[in-house]
Amino acid sequence: FDPLAHLTRVLALATGILFLLLSWNEMPKRNVADHHACLLVIIAGVSLVGSSNDLVTLFLALELVSIPTYVLLYLPRHDDAAQEASLKYFLLSVFSSALLLFGFSYLFGLAGTTNIAGILHVLYGGGEESKAVAGLAQIAMLMVAAGLGFRITAVPFHFYAPDVFQGTSTSGAALLSYIPKIAGFVAILRVFGFVV
Numbered sequence: 001f002d003p004l005a006h007l008t009r010v011l012a013l014a015t016g017i018l019f020l021l022l023s024w025n026e027m028p029k030r031n032v033a034d035h036h037a038c039l040l041v042i043i044a045g046v047s048l049v050g051s052s053n054d055l056v057t058l059f060l061a062l063e064l065v066s067i068p069t070y071v072l073l074y075l076p077r078h079d080d081a082a083q084e085a086s087l088k089y090f091l092l093s094v095f096s097s098a099l100l101l102f103g104f105s106y107l108f109g110l111a112g113t114t115n116i117a118g119i120l121h122v123l124y125g126g127g128e129e130s131k132a133v134a135g136l137a138q139i140a141m142l143m144v145a146a147g148l149g150f151r152i153t154a155v156p157f158h159f160y161a162p163d164v165f166q167g168t169s170t171s172g173a174a175l176l177s178y179i180p181k182i183a184g185f186v187a188i189l190r191v192f193g194f195v196v
Contacts, residue, residue, distance in 0.1 A: 001051055019175055019179075026076050034071065055108065077168070096148075106140030106143065110123070164176065
């Protein structure tokens with residue numbers, strides 16, 4: 001556990017409490033238990049992203065953030081706009097997960113390990129291994145950047161955001177504008193070697 005993991009955990013817990021209070025009167029009574037369960041899983045996923053030091057753990061933690069988010073987008077409202085927002089976010093999140101997993105598989109193939117510190121040692125070590133894998137490593141990092149770019153809604157991967165934000169509730173839009181961004185930026189810091 002490093003300072004980034006501790007900061008991520010504190011941010012996740014604080015935002016979980018904040019979003020619980022924000023959606024207190026917005027959620028229909030029959031969906032309250034589902035909402036709280038999804039919010040708890042999202043908070044656990046964000047906390048796990050902060051303390052991940054392995055590609056497999058990082059991917060599973062990012063999916064723990066994504067999958068309950070689809071449900072949370074649809075719970076407060078059941079009109080056509082909410083269905084469209086939830087479906088659009090689901091399809092594009094699956095596409096971003098595929099890009100991310102493709103990049104992770106390249107990194108595993110190049111380095112022979114899923115440990116992030118081991119991968120960074122092979123890629124940035126400066127030895128013969130790093131020179132031999134330089135071209136494929138660029139492709140792998142490009143795929144990882146594209147997959148995480150969808151998560152943080154970075155340009156040019158932001159085209160889905162207006163429809164999703166318009167179709168969901170206020171608490172859903174607030175959740176989408178903050179929680180996946182925390183997870184995405186922390187994953188970028190971990191994978192690209194800013195924090196080992």
